[in-house]
Amino acid sequence: MQQSPVPPEPPIYRRIADELREAILSGELRDGDRLPGENALMGRHGIARATARQALSVLINEGLAVPRRGSGVYVRQFRPIRRHGSRRLSHEQWGRGQAIWESDTRGRPYTVDDMNIERETAEEAVARVLGGADVWVRRRRYSVDGRPVQLSVSHFPADLVDGTAITREDTGLGGVYARLNDLGHPPAHFSEEVRARMPHPHETVLLDLPAGTPVIVIFRTAYTADGRPLEVNEMILDAASYVLQYDFDA
Amino acid sequence: MQQSPVPPEPPIYRRIADELREAILSGELRDGDRLPGENALMGRHGIARATARQALSVLINEGLAVPRRGSGVYVRQFRPIRRHGSRRLSHEQWGRGQAIWESDTRGRPYTVDDMNIERETAEEAVARVLGGADVWVRRRRYSVDGRPVQLSVSHFPADLVDGTAITREDTGLGGVYARLNDLGHPPAHFSEEVRARMPHPHETVLLDLPAGTPVIVIFRTAYTADGRPLEVNEMILDAASYVLQYDFDA
DNA sequence: AAGTGGTCTAGACCACCTT
DNA sequence: AGGTGGTCTAGACCACTTC
Numbered sequence: 381m382q383q384s385p386v387p388p389e390p391p392i393y394r395r396i397a398d399e400l401r402e403a404i405l406s407g408e409l410r411d412g413d414r415l416p417g418e419n420a421l422m423g424r425h426g427i428a429r430a431t432a433r434q435a436l437s438v439l440i441n442e443g444l445a446v447p448r449r450g451s452g453v454y455v456r457q458f459r460p461i462r463r464h465g466s467r468r469l470s471h472e473q474w475g476r477g478q479a480i481w482e483s484d485t486r487g488r489p490y491t492v493d494d495m496n497i498e499r500e501t502a503e504e505a506v507a508r509v510l511g512g513a514d515v516w517v518r519r520r521r522y523s524v525d526g527r528p529v530q531l532s533v534s535h536f537p538a539d540l541v542d543g544t545a546i547t548r549e550d551t552g553l554g555g556v557y558a559r560l561n562d563l564g565h566p567p568a569h570f571s572e573e574v575r576a577r578m579p580h581p582h583e584t585v586l587l588d589l590p591a592g593t594p595v596i597v598i599f600r601t602a603y604t605a606d607g608r609p610l611e612v613n614e615m616i617l618d619a620a621s622y623v624l625q626y627d628f629d630a
Numbered sequence: 631m632q633q634s635p636v637p638p639e640p641p642i643y644r645r646i647a648d649e650l651r652e653a654i655l656s657g658e659l660r661d662g663d664r665l666p667g668e669n670a671l672m673g674r675h676g677i678a679r680a681t682a683r684q685a686l687s688v689l690i691n692e693g694l695a696v697p698r699r700g701s702g703v704y705v706r707q708f709r710p711i712r713r714h715g716s717r718r719l720s721h722e723q724w725g726r727g728q729a730i731w732e733s734d735t736r737g738r739p740y741t742v743d744d745m746n747i748e749r750e751t752a753e754e755a756v757a758r759v760l761g762g763a764d765v766w767v768r769r770r771r772y773s774v775d776g777r778p779v780q781l782s783v784s785h786f787p788a789d790l791v792d793g794t795a796i797t798r799e800d801t802g803l804g805g806v807y808a809r810l811n812d813l814g815h816p817p818a819h820f821s822e823e824v825r826a827r828m829p830h831p832h833e834t835v836l837l838d839l840p841a842g843t844p845v846i847v848i849f850r851t852a853y854t855a856d857g858r859p860l861e862v863n864e865m866i867l868d869a870a871s872y873v874l875q876y877d878f879d880a
Numbered sequence: 881a882a883g884t885g886g887t888c889t890a891g892a893c894c895a896c897c898t899t
Numbered sequence: 900a901g902g903t904g905g906t907c908t909a910g911a912c913c914a915c916t917t918c
Contacts, residue, residue: 391905391906391907392906392907393906393907398831401831405830417883417884417885418884418885419883419884427907427908428907428908428909428910429908429909429910430680430906430907430908430909431906431907431908433885433886434906434907436885441691441828441841442828442829443827443828444828447884447885447886448884448885448915448916449884449885449886449914449915449916450883450884450885450914450915450916450917451883451884451885451915451916451917452883452884452885452916453884453885460825465876465878466878466879469878469880470880471880557880566880567880568879568880569877569878569879569880570877570878570879570880571875571876571877572875572876572877573873573874573875574824574846574873574874574875574876575710575869575872575873575874576826576844576845576846576869577693577844577869577870578691578692578693578842578844580655581648581651591691592691592828594826594827594828594844594869595826596824596826619825619826619827619844620827622825623823623824623825624823624824624825625821625822625823625824626715626821626822626824626876626878627819627820627821627822628715628716628719628819628820628876628878629716629818629819629820630719630720630721630807630816630817630818630819630820641886641887641888642887642888643887643888667902667903667904668903668904669902669903677888677889678888678889678890678891679889679890679891680887680888680889680890681887681888681889683904683905684887684888686904697903697904697905698896698897698903698904699895699896699897699903699904699905700895700896700897700898700902700903700904701896701897701898701902701903701904702897702902702903702904703903703904
């Protein structure tokens with residue numbers, strides 16, 4: 381006897397989650413609106429506390445909602461920064477003394493904190509690209525509108541930048557690329573590797589990420605015209621805060 | 631009296647999750663290894679079932695572990711495809727009849743399924759870019775090593791491609807770009823917008839994504855040399871299966 | 881003070897996989 | 900058959916926010 385394939389009913393918590401997701405994606409619930417809470421869901425659907433929590437946790441882990449202790453669960457809001465892959469690193473940018481970041485944020489106020497500069501032995505992935513083992517490392521965190529959005533760790537070959545402004549907090553007009561140019565090594569070519577994954581715990585803390593927010597990892601290498609690697613920069617971006625744009629010709 | 635700020639102890643489930651994460655990231659537990667299960671954690675730490683589950687759910691939502699029904703929870707494995715942003719779309723590629731996908735997978739076997747081609751009215755975001763409202767839409771899913779890794783939806787202005795091979799399953803040697811070239815509109819410029827987010831439910835199904843896996847969304851527009859938009863292609867990639875690479879000059 | 885989400889216990893039944 | 904994860908109930912205490 382052939383059993384007609386009955387599609388199994390999804391569990392209650394999924395059905396509730398689907399219902400709420402639909403309300404969010406359809407715009408019925410808007411940015412910042414409050415979702416029905418645990419108690420409301422318990423009453424409305426006649427379910428136990430844990431089941432209501434499970435339904436909400438689905439939306440939270442999807443990055444669609446954010447819980448606020450003692451207050452409620454809210455629809456999450458987005459306001460991405462457009463980061464231009466090629467234009468931002470053009471010669472005209474650093475050539476005229478523009479900080480690269482100003483091209484990203486287009487006037488929105490940004491801050492740099494947790495700046496940290498040290499001479500270190502390079503980790504393996506970096507050493508493999510830069511060749512040498514000794515590097516100057518510049519770590520920093522960028523915030524826009526008062527919220528942290530990016531972590532950045534730059535590595536420079538120590539023999540190249542020892543004693544220069546690149547080893548100091550204030551790198552001067554045009555930033556590190558202008559200084560590399562002063563040293564006779566203008567950056568000519570860039571290569572960026574882009575990945576996305578869930579954040580590690582320390583990234584969650586430093587970027588103040590709610591659950592369900594991936595990070596974008598950019599691993600960028602800068603080269604001179606004759607192929608010498610100048611810098612390796614690993615950036616961790618809050619994925620909800622960014623749109624990357626890359627333009628190129630066929 | 632000044633209370634010395636006591637750092638609050640993290641909850642039990644977090645401590646257990648941290649312990650297991652450390653074991654994974656340090657390599658003590660390797661790809662495919664089995665994690666201690668719910669019962670093991672209950673016994674070892676003297677906790678309730680729900681607490682053990684909560685600890686494991688942290689790792690699962692971080693994409694570090696995958697549960698297998700009736701079997702156990704396992705360390706997740708990765709094997710990303712390198713996708714070259716600029717080189718793959720160079721004239722030489724489609725000019726010599728290469729399918730673009732062959733440049734990505736470098737010989738690994740790939741398949742296209744769920745192919746679907748229809749003439750439709752464009753959704754708003756697409757219509758805004760292409761100008762017109764009528765489009766031919768090509769939907770498909772790509773799999774590598776038998777696992778789905780990418781969904782793709784291409785849109786072409788209907789007035790441009792009506793009656794051409796672009797409206798049929800088999801687009802011929804060199805694919806759609808070679809056909810656009812035949813029509814006198816060679817693609818000359820590309821612009822890609824890259825985002826990352828957690829998947830929507832239908833993407834989770836079509837890409838067979840475990841929890842804790844983000845998707846990378848690429849929204850690409852192809853232009854002729856004089857700036858006419860030829861194609862809008864929205865791609866959804868399993869983030870765990872991809873590394874994007876973009877090269878450009880200063 | 882009342883309501884909210886955060887953590888945790890102690891059970892239960894189920895479908896599924898392994899042996 | 901026994902172990903695994905998946906779902907669910909019915910409680911409890913806590914810290915925090917809101918009023």
